[in-house]
Each structure stands twice: as C-alpha cells, then as structure tokens.
Amino acid sequence: MSWQLGLTVDRESRLSLAVQVRNSLRDLVEDGTLWPGTRIPSSRQLALDIGVSRSVVVEAYEQLSAEGYLETKRGSGTTIAHRAQPDTAGSTLVPPDPEPAAGAMWDLRTGTSNVVDFPRQEWIRCVTGVINDSGRLELGYSPPAGVPLTRRVLTGYLGRVRGVRSRPEDVMVTSGFAQGLALVCKVLLDRGHTTLGVEDPGHPGEREFITSSGLRPVGIPVDEDGLRVDLLEESGARAVLVTPGNQFPTGARLGPDRRERLTAWAREVDGYVIEDDFDSPFLHRNDRLPALQSLAPDRVVYAGSASKALAPALRLGWLAAPSELMASIEHVRAGWDIGCSGLEQLAFTRFVDTGAFDRHQRRLRSEFHRRRQAVRRQAATSLPGSRLLGGDSGLQAYLRLPGHVDERALVRAARARSVLVRGGRFYALTDTSRPPALVISYATVNTGGLIRSLMELGSVYRELTT
Structure with a gap:
C-alpha cells in the first residue's frame, strides 16, 4: 500500500x-x-x-x-480507530475526548502537563554543558537501551527517591511511558499472554493502547484502598497494569496488605505487575509510599517518565524490569528503533545529577498542593455534598458527587459555561455502577482559575439539583 x-x-x-x-x-x-x-x-x-x-x-x-x-x-x-463518543447508553470503552480546548476558558481535563513552569534556564545550562563537553563517543550512536551514564544515574536516582531496587543493565530509557508499555505488551504477547489486567476506573487511552498491541484489557475494580486484588485473582489474567502510588483517577493508595497480596499473586501465577508511577514527583511525603517494585524486583516492571514533571515533548521515560524480562524487552527494542536522543539523555542526566530535578519537583509539589487545597475548599462551597477522595497531593482531584446528580448533564452544562471537565464514568471500563463523580485536573489551571471554574461548576450544579 x-x-x-x-x-x-x-x-x-x-x-x-x-x-x-x-x-x-x-x-x-x-x-x-x-x-x-x-x-x-x-x-x-x-x-x-x-x-x-x-x-x-x-x-x-x-x-x-x-x-x-x-x-x-x-x-x-x-x-x-472508531473514536466513539459517550452516549446515554454508557459506552464501556471510551477513548480520550477528541474535542479541543480552543474557545474554552478553563480546561480541567486530565492528560495535560504543567509546561508553563518548565525550568528553561536550568535545562538550557544542562544542554549547553553537555554539548560543550561532548566528544565523538557522546555524539555517536548510543545503545538502544540508553546511554550507559544515564542508566547509572537513573538507577541511583530511582533507588534514592522511590526505593527501586535495580541495576543499570536492567534499566532502559524509552521514548516516554507509551513506548515502555508497548515494549512490555509485545513481550507479554510473545510469551503467550492474551489479556492484561487494568484498573477500573482507569486511563481510557492506555486501554486503547493495550488493545492495539494485541492484548485484551480486563477491568479490575478499584475501591478506596486501590485495586481489588481478590478480583484480579479470579480474572484469569497473569499480568496487570497498576498505579499503586496514586490510583488514576481516584487517588486511592494501595495499602501494605494489598501490595503484599499483589506481589504474591504475581509469583503464584508466574506473571508480572507493571507499575505506572506517573505522578510520584507531585506526592508529599505523607502521601508517598516506596515503589511497589521494591517489594518484588523479580515480578514488578517499574515505569516512569519526565512527561508530567518536565514536559511531554522531551519524550523521556524509563523502565526498570526483572533481568530475564529486560533481555526480552531489549530484543524487541532492537527491532523497533535505535534508541532515544543521546544528547537529551545526557542533558537529563546532568539535570538529575546537579540536583536541578529535585529542586524543580519541590517547587511543583508546593504549587500543586496549593491548587489541590483550593479545589478542596471551593468544592465544599460550590458542590455541596461532594467528597474529595485520596490524599492531599497529586495531579487531579476525584470529586464523588451525591447519588442523585446527573453526571453527564453536569459535564454537558459545564461545557456550555466554558468549563471542560470529565465525569467519573468517562474512565470506567465495565464498572459503571460507581457513584457520579467529576475528575478535575489542575495541571494547567492556577489557583485563581480553579476557584473561578469551580464557581461556574457550582452554578450549573445548583441548576441541576434544585
């Protein structure tokens, strides 16, 4: 063709x-x-x-x-793809909302990143330093799995801040989380897996991605303590994708007992857990547990990226996988491409090594904590009867609404008032019995904008509930 x-x-x-x-x-x-x-x-x-x-x-x-x-x-x-729109019948697999934000005053939809605060000057210094110091080796092709120095620094960094137990040779630099997930899915498919467990509710785009890889996503319900491991055990799946540190989108934290049971399940079924640690840089100490990978390095594939903490345009992600699985991942990668930009990897390495990444994350944590507190306070006034789930940090707020609220009508009416927001049902695969909810991302809207947009939501809310 x-x-x-x-x-x-x-x-x-x-x-x-x-x-x-x-x-x-x-x-x-x-x-x-x-x-x-x-x-x-x-x-x-x-x-x-x-x-x-x-x-x-x-x-x-x-x-x-x-x-x-x-x-x-x-x-x-x-x-x-057939990009179905939500309808009153309730689709079980809804892809990301294709409607652009143009013309809307406030975009509270998930999937965005705070690129306004990208540390331009510090990044420029790192890039300039790398270029000035680069010789023939640095300017040539790097191994597909990543620049060796970057893999060593990442290994130390992930161990220091997330408790990840790995070796540089078991860490791979990827073109964002998406490529890392694609690589793991291909290896699972090659090993005879036909399904991949996913959290329900969860990320619709990831479910579409998994389907396109040849695996069938199987929804595993989530409650206020995270993934229902007991239902995972009954699902027949031998691999699962989870966000244990801050479940997307509900904000639930997978507690110690379920973490132990989840890793025990992986060993029992000779399977794997893919840990998507998408927003750990935004979690305060009280909300942050060590990576699940630290409990079972032989069964958990740890995945992260710089997309949320820095910028999606960098296309920098990483995997820390069990040694025997990494060998298969490297084999697949060799047939796909010849690796990520070596200069960007080295710039990121310097950014981490100089402490700039830590400083940037501290600034972001403080700012996002203020935004979340603004959501909490304003929601109590504008959306009476709502309940904010999860801890005091993260990238989005899951607001559970009273059972009588028409979630779809609220989302449609909010759009008419220039507020783009998604309801909880948007993220559901099969579990459509959950109470109505709004999922509010504050990645790109500052505190003042959040207050004003929630006031607009409150006006709509009162019209629909009185």
Missing part, C-alpha cells in the same frame, strides 16, 4: 520528524479525510513513501495509538 495523500515532512522545521508525522496524521483524522476503519500503510511502507526512517513512523504510530486515533489488529494491519 502506498501513501497517496501527499503527506510530507519539513526537515528544516523545529519540530521533530516524528512529531510532524503524528500531527499530520492526526489532522487528517480530525478533518475527516481519514475515516474510522480506513487502513493505513505499515510503518515500513510509510517510511519509504515519505523518505524517513522507520523508527520515526513507529514513534508517531505509537503515540497516535496511545491517544486513540489508531488501532492495530493482528492480521488486519493498522486502521483509523
């Missing part, structure tokens, strides 16, 4: 080739040029058609799959 739509890339653009390909394809989907079900070329064929390396197209396809634009089925190739 050749590409007939005239998709081109500009090699003098400030955007990377992968970002250009991703943006172009996304535009073709959103403007109706490419309809759901349309088959698109393989990554190899598209790379030949537009004159780029296959790794560029693979990265673009992976990101679009994670965002719900593409889906891959074994034997059928890659097609444009």
Whole structure:
C-alpha cells in the first residue's frame, strides 16, 4: 500500500520528524479525510513513501495509538480507530475526548502537563554543558537501551527517591511511558499472554493502547484502598497494569496488605505487575509510599517518565524490569528503533545529577498542593455534598458527587459555561455502577482559575439539583 495523500515532512522545521508525522496524521483524522476503519500503510511502507526512517513512523504510530486515533489488529494491519463518543447508553470503552480546548476558558481535563513552569534556564545550562563537553563517543550512536551514564544515574536516582531496587543493565530509557508499555505488551504477547489486567476506573487511552498491541484489557475494580486484588485473582489474567502510588483517577493508595497480596499473586501465577508511577514527583511525603517494585524486583516492571514533571515533548521515560524480562524487552527494542536522543539523555542526566530535578519537583509539589487545597475548599462551597477522595497531593482531584446528580448533564452544562471537565464514568471500563463523580485536573489551571471554574461548576450544579 502506498501513501497517496501527499503527506510530507519539513526537515528544516523545529519540530521533530516524528512529531510532524503524528500531527499530520492526526489532522487528517480530525478533518475527516481519514475515516474510522480506513487502513493505513505499515510503518515500513510509510517510511519509504515519505523518505524517513522507520523508527520515526513507529514513534508517531505509537503515540497516535496511545491517544486513540489508531488501532492495530493482528492480521488486519493498522486502521483509523472508531473514536466513539459517550452516549446515554454508557459506552464501556471510551477513548480520550477528541474535542479541543480552543474557545474554552478553563480546561480541567486530565492528560495535560504543567509546561508553563518548565525550568528553561536550568535545562538550557544542562544542554549547553553537555554539548560543550561532548566528544565523538557522546555524539555517536548510543545503545538502544540508553546511554550507559544515564542508566547509572537513573538507577541511583530511582533507588534514592522511590526505593527501586535495580541495576543499570536492567534499566532502559524509552521514548516516554507509551513506548515502555508497548515494549512490555509485545513481550507479554510473545510469551503467550492474551489479556492484561487494568484498573477500573482507569486511563481510557492506555486501554486503547493495550488493545492495539494485541492484548485484551480486563477491568479490575478499584475501591478506596486501590485495586481489588481478590478480583484480579479470579480474572484469569497473569499480568496487570497498576498505579499503586496514586490510583488514576481516584487517588486511592494501595495499602501494605494489598501490595503484599499483589506481589504474591504475581509469583503464584508466574506473571508480572507493571507499575505506572506517573505522578510520584507531585506526592508529599505523607502521601508517598516506596515503589511497589521494591517489594518484588523479580515480578514488578517499574515505569516512569519526565512527561508530567518536565514536559511531554522531551519524550523521556524509563523502565526498570526483572533481568530475564529486560533481555526480552531489549530484543524487541532492537527491532523497533535505535534508541532515544543521546544528547537529551545526557542533558537529563546532568539535570538529575546537579540536583536541578529535585529542586524543580519541590517547587511543583508546593504549587500543586496549593491548587489541590483550593479545589478542596471551593468544592465544599460550590458542590455541596461532594467528597474529595485520596490524599492531599497529586495531579487531579476525584470529586464523588451525591447519588442523585446527573453526571453527564453536569459535564454537558459545564461545557456550555466554558468549563471542560470529565465525569467519573468517562474512565470506567465495565464498572459503571460507581457513584457520579467529576475528575478535575489542575495541571494547567492556577489557583485563581480553579476557584473561578469551580464557581461556574457550582452554578450549573445548583441548576441541576434544585
């Protein structure tokens, strides 16, 4: 199949080739040029058609799959996904909301990052220092698993701040969390897994991503103590993706007893736990437990990234996996690409080594704590009867509403008042019996904006409940 739509890339653009390909394809989907079900070329064929390396197209396809634009089925190739909208019947698998934030005054939807506070000057100093100090070795190809120095520094850093028990040779630098998840899914598929347990409620984009990898996501209900491990044991799955430190989106923390039971389950079924530690930089000491991986380094794949703490554009993520699993992950990676940008890895290494990353995270924790407290105070006034779940830190607030509230009507009416927000049902896979809720991200809205947007939500809330 050749590409007939005239998709081109500009090699003098400030955007990377992968970002250009991703943006172009996304535009073709959103403007109706490419309809759901349309088959698109393989990554190899598209790379030949537009004159780029296959790794560029693979990265673009992976990101679009994670965002719900593409889906891959074994034997059928890659097609444009059917991006269903929520309806009154209640879809069980809703991809991320494709409606842009343009025109809205406040965007409280999850999936955003606080790039306004990106530490530009400190990052520039690190990049400049790396370039000035780089010789032939640093400017050449680095191993696909990552620059050795970066892997060593990451190993020490993760051990220091998260209690991760690993070795540099068992740490891989990835192009964000999405690529790390894709690699693990491919290895699981190769080893005979057909399903992957996921938290319910959980991240809709990740479920779409897992489906596109060839695995079937199996929803495991979450309560106020986190994942129901007893129901995981009954599911038949032998691997599970979890956010134990701060469950997305409810904010529940997986307690010590369930952590022990979860790692024991993994050993009993000869399976694995994938730990998505997506927002640990934003958790205060009282809310933060050591990584689940520290309990079972032989059964837990620890995954993180710089997307939330720094910027998604850096495409820097990492995996710390059991040795025997990492060997398989490296084998798969070798067939996909030739690694991430070595210069960006070294800049990040210096950023960590100089303490700049720690300082930046402390600033963010303080700011996000203020925002969460603003949500807590204003919700008590504007949304009487609501309850904020979870601790006192994190990236989003899960507001449980009284049972009589029409969640969908509230979300629709809020949009009419220039407030974009998602209801709890948006994140459900099969567990649609949960009480109504709002999930409020404060990653990109400051304290003043949060107060004003919640006041608007309060006006809608009163209209619907009186």
